[in-house]
Amino acid sequence: MSTISNEENNTSSYMKRLNGSLILSLDIIKHTFLAKDLNEVLRGVNDNLKKVLVKRLEGYHLRVDECYLLKDITFKDLPALLMAAFFLRIKKKGRRLSFSKKVFIPLTNLCRNYCKYCGFRKDPWSGGRFLKPNEVLEVAKLGEKYGCHEALFTLGEKPEERYVEARRQLASMGYKNTIEYLRDMCELVLSKTNLFPHSNPGILEKDELEILREVNVSMGLMLENVSMRLCGKGG
Structure with a gap:
């Protein structure tokens, strides 16, 4: 019985963490796309990441070490990355999506x-x-x-x-x-x-x-x- 109880507790704990992560992710996405502009999202982002995002948005290519900053991004700074990617996509590709069945x-x-x-x-x-x-x-x-x-x-x-x-x-x-x-x-x-x-x-x-x-x-x-x-x- 104790083994079953431990498994149930572990599963319950895992599901709570998973649900928490999902809710956090949804909050981040909601915050990102309800923001009025990039400056609002960049507020509070660490300076190094902010410089990298602004540099790319201005049309400059990133160095390898700057790309590594994006790899190690935290949940807190994710809205800024999403918004920057959103602006770049609109700038380069527009809003039209296409697909081939x-x-x-x-x-x-x-x-x-x-x-x-x-x-x-x-x-x-x-x-x-x-x-x-x-x-x-x-x-x-x-x-x-x-x-x-x-x-x-x-x-x-x-x-x-x-x-x-x-x-x-x-x-x-x-x-x-x-x-x-x-x-x-x-x-x-x-x-x-x-x-x-x-x-x-x-x-x-x-x-x-x-x-x-x-x-x-x-x-x-x-x-x-x-x-x-x-x-x-x-x-």
Whole structure:
């Protein structure tokens, strides 16, 4: 009973702290955007931070050490940073927001990598597979029906390098590798719908980029880290 009681107390204490943080954050945001001008928000901010914010608002670039001041900002000074960012956005971009509706086409959830956080990838024995061309087109046309403008091809990275089953599935459709198949599926969507393909196929060689460039308006890469230290033992 005492263990349960302690867990309940710990949970209750955590929730109180969490709620307190949320309320504080909401108060900060409310204060920031109800303020009449930046000077009102800057009142009470420490001098070093104030100089950095004013410098950037005047159009000057910040030094590295000045950027570190922003990294270590406190809740107390957060309204000033938010307001400065707000003014800069309005100055550079205006108030108009734009977006492009896209439909996700999961070409394959097979992948050669094992990223621990990924909930998308599957092994062949757990349901991992490639979409067939008719399935790709079905998803694309459904997206087009609901007003999408882009076809976002999501897929694992070169699963044929890890799985015999991936190579078998590709071969059954007449392909040697994932990039060749992706290229043709992008072309299929381009020719049969009004959608613009955008692919996220992972790390590519130059010739692979050139192949996909012909049938993509843009491409993306999820870059988690570039630290060589993480490639070492224990990284």
